[in-house]
Amino acid sequence: MTAPxxxxxxxxxxxxxxxxxxxxxxTFATVLAARADAHGDAIAIVGGEQRWTYAELRARADEAAAxxxxxxxxxxxxxxxxxxxxxxxFAVVFGLFRAGLIPVFALPAHRLTEIAHFARTAEASAYVxxxxxxxxxxxxxxxxxxxxxxxVKHVVVVGDAGEHVSFAGFTRLAGAAAxxxxxxxxxxxxxxxxxxxxxGGSTGLAKLIPRTHDDYLYSIRASAEICGLGPDTVYLAxxxxxxNFPMSSPGVFxxxxxxxxxxxxxxxxxETAFPLIEREKVTITGxxxxxxxxWLQAAPKTKHDLTSLKVLQVGGAKLLPEAxxxxxxxxxxxxxxxxxMAEGLVNYTxxxxxxxxxxxxxxxPIAPDDEVLIVDDxxxxxxxxxVGNLLTRGPYTIRAYHAAAAANLRAxxxxxxxxxxxxxxxxxxxxxxxxxxxxxxxxxxGEKISAEEIEGHLLAHPQVFDAVVVSVPDAxxxxxxxxxVIPSGDAPKAAALKGWMRARDIASFKTPDxxxxxxxxxxxxxxxxxxxxxxxxxxxxxxxxx
Ligand code: J2J
Numbered sequence: 189m190t191a192p193x194x195x196x197x198x199x200x201x202x203x204x205x206x207x208x209x210x211x212x213x214x215t216f217a218t219v220l221a222a223r224a225d226a227h228g229d230a231i232a233i234v235g236g237e238q239r240w241t242y243a244e245l246r247a248r249a250d251e252a253a254a255x256x257x258x259x260x261x262x263x264x265x266x267x268x269x270x271x272x273x274x275x276x277x278f279a280v281v282f283g284l285f286r287a288g289l290i291p292v293f294a295l296p297a298h299r300l301t302e303i304a305h306f307a308r309t310a311e312a313s314a315y316v317x318x319x320x321x322x323x324x325x326x327x328x329x330x331x332x333x334x335x336x337x338x339x340v341k342h343v344v345v346v347g348d349a350g351e352h353v354s355f356a357g358f359t360r361l362a363g364a365a366a367x368x369x370x371x372x373x374x375x376x377x378x379x380x381x382x383x384x385x386x387x388g389g390s391t392g393l394a395k396l397i398p399r400t401h402d403d404y405l406y407s408i409r410a411s412a413e414i415c416g417l418g419p420d421t422v423y424l425a426x427x428x429x430x431x432n433f434p435m436s437s438p439g440v441f442x443x444x445x446x447x448x449x450x451x452x453x454x455x456x457x458x459e460t461a462f463p464l465i466e467r468e469k470v471t472i473t474g475x476x477x478x479x480x481x482x483w484l485q486a487a488p489k490t491k492h493d494l495t496s497l498k499v500l501q502v503g504g505a506k507l508l509p510e511a512x513x514x515x516x517x518x519x520x521x522x523x524x525x526x527x528x529m530a531e532g533l534v535n536y537t538x539x540x541x542x543x544x545x546x547x548x549x550x551x552x553p554i555a556p557d558d559e560v561l562i563v564d565d566x567x568x569x570x571x572x573x574x575v576g577n578l579l580t581r582g583p584y585t586i587r588a589y590h591a592a593a594a595a596n597l598r599a600x601x602x603x604x605x606x607x608x609x610x611x612x613x614x615x616x617x618x619x620x621x622x623x624x625x626x627x628x629x630x631x632x633x634g635e636k637i638s639a640e641e642i643e644g645h646l647l648a649h650p651q652v653f654d655a656v657v658v659s660v661p662d663a664x665x666x667x668x669x670x671x672x673v674i675p676s677g678d679a680p681k682a683a684a685l686k687g688w689m690r691a692r693d694i695a696s697f698k699t700p701d702x703x704x705x706x707x708x709x710x711x712x713x714x715x716x717x718x719x720x721x722x723x724x725x726x727x728x729x730x731x732x733x734x
Pocket of ligand 1: 387388432433436437502503504505506507525526527528529530531534550608610622625631634636
């Protein structure tokens with residue numbers, strides 16, 4: 189028996205969140221059914237040459253649900269989903285929702301090390317991939333995952349399945365044999381876990397974030413309202429949709445919640461996105477800061493008409509005020525800063541906020557019941573305007589990671605506040621400005637990399653005696669990673685060490701951008717210093733040299 193995934197708020201909180209109308213008792217499957225009933229002919233998804241109406245999306249999801257159940261999967265089972273920005277993403281995910289199965293969202297960049305970790309921790313029964321994307325063949329990866337993780341019994345492939353199960357084939361079979369009408373009644377309850385997001389992870393391997401229908405749908409519905417989404421919305425999914433930001437803030441799910449349209453872009457750069465904005469009259473999209481900078485560079489020179497774009501959201505990492513100020517003059521649209529996290533809390537600048545709030549803050553929380561504490565290292569509240577550690581709890585912020593008892597003790601206070609690891613200050617009106625962070629991860633263009641995880645990989649190299657990984661400010665990426673390495677005997681070449689890292693089956697964004705060989709690490713008069721202090725000292729030394 190596999191352990192069920194749960195996410196539980198204390199009863200008095202759950203009661204309050206229901207009474208105040210945050211949790212409405214909807215599930216993803218019932219929301220899609222309601223939209224398909226209300227406006228089945230409206231276009232829901234555009235991707236490549238495909239255009240699916242809401243009715244078609246529901247029909248495809250029902251077929252997929254029948255297919256997954258026909259494989260022998262049972263409600264509550266977990267399924268790792270690793271798909272690029274293609275329409276089938278929604279057939280798969282809403283099929284899983286319809287069957288009461290729980291998607292675990294992996295990014296297209298993840299490789300065997302990460303996928304095996306997610307599948308093992310979630311005790312996943314199946315894994316859904318595309319055959320190929322961006323020059324990578326996922327099928328051998330899937331074979332390796334099946335081999336390494338005994339719970340994974342099925343691999344389902346969108347495209348050419350090879351030795352695995354074909355998504356098109358099984359939905360067609362199940363659809364024909366069973367007919368959507370024979371699907372069981374909706375099995376999920378609103379307080380069940382709907383999906384699993386992946387944490388940015390500051391210590392070691394990424395943790396699993398179980399989100400319930402009630403809590404996630406609240407954040408999506410409220411985000412859609414804040415961003416003014418409606419049936420006329422055309423949302424461009426430029427970032428990988430599995431990430432919490434383009435998925436839920438308000439993202440693709442917000443666009444569907446509002447009855448709008450999603451346009452899937454297989455790549456986020458201007459060359460792919462700009463023609464789509466013109467062709468589909470995109471009204472809103474979300475980017476990480478380095479991509480926003482690329483768009484701002486490309487926009488004045490483009491021949492494409494971008495005037496339909498009303499809102500550009502930027503989040504995932506800090507957008508500097510200088511860049512923020514250029515969005516309206518260059519793109520002619522409103523900037524919205526988004527400071528969120530897959531664990532819950534999301535802050536937005538509001539579309540009608542004064543320009544200095546929009547350009548200089550990372551917004552304010554979604555909900556009146558988002559409790560925000562800003563405290564010093566002893567846990568005492570700091571006055572407004574002073575920088576402190578951000579702690580939060582609320583109607584869509586988790587109380588625990590899945591199967592991570594030790595991490596939960598560190599990440600949550602006794603009274604259930606999530607320690608975000610972010611250092612922020614609060615301005616009048618509750619607006620937050622992100623000033624840094626307390627935890628040791630690298631925020632590389634919005635991708636969060638755990639220093640500890642990379643150090644662990646480097647230590648496995650025979651010519652590495654010790655390694656410390658730090659973040660370094662980078663004009664384009666925001667931050668890049670630098671590994672300080674004490675060699676064991678002869679130092680390997682930096683390029684060889686990077687090549688070796690790439691061959692370790694981890695996401696390529698985790699390969700250190702820079703490697704510096706040193707003969708020893710600093711110590712204090714009394715001896716060894718903590719790794720955290722060591723990272724700070726080495727980072728400071730590197731910055732002093734630049
Ligand atoms: C500074 N740091 C930011 C910002 C996130 C919406 C938007 C982003 C995410 C996300 C998300 C930042 N300025 N504007 O899930 O729904 C850093 C913080 C935060 C961490 C969370 C969403 N926006 N950050 O980025 O789970 O350090 O979520 O704690 O990937 O990103 O990372 P992640």
